[in-house]
Amino acid sequence: MGIPIAIFAVCLVGGVYASTRWLPELGRDAVGGLALFVVCGLFGASLADAGLRIYGIIHAVETSSGSIRGDFVASGLSNMLWEAGSLAALALVVYLLAPASEPLADDTSPG
Numbered sequence: 735m736g737i738p739i740a741i742f743a744v745c746l747v748g749g750v751y752a753s754t755r756w757l758p759e760l761g762r763d764a765v766g767g768l769a770l771f772v773v774c775g776l777f778g779a780s781l782a783d784a785g786l787r788i789y790g791i792i793h794a795v796e797t798s799s800g801s802i803r804g805d806f807v808a809s810g811l812s813n814m815l816w817e818a819g820s821l822a823a824l825a826l827v828v829y830l831l832a833p834a835s836e837p838l839a840d841d842t843s844p845g
Contacts, residue, residue: 745785749778761833769832776825780818787814
């Protein structure tokens with residue numbers, strides 16, 4: 735019972751960390767901060783869902799026998815791609831609709 739919880743936590747934290755580290759900054763106002771929070775949460779949830787689905791596939795294959803293993807893998811991958819892909823697409827939509835960060839003013843301009 736503890737393994738799925740640990741997988742969920744590690745994947746969620748890894749997804750949130752990766753999105754905060756490598757996504758370009760959003761706007762520095764309240765809307766940009768909220769959008770960054772939502773994007774990071776959705777991306778982390780997407781990775782957590784994918785991690786749990788992979789664990790479920792492995793567990794189903796280990797406990798089954800015969801030719802039904804391929805059905806478990808195929809249906810598990812289909813479900814994983816549908817659910818995790820939907821969350822990742824929603825995160826991408828929120829990211830693209832969020833206000834962009836304004837460039838910092840240069841002090842080297844003549845004048």
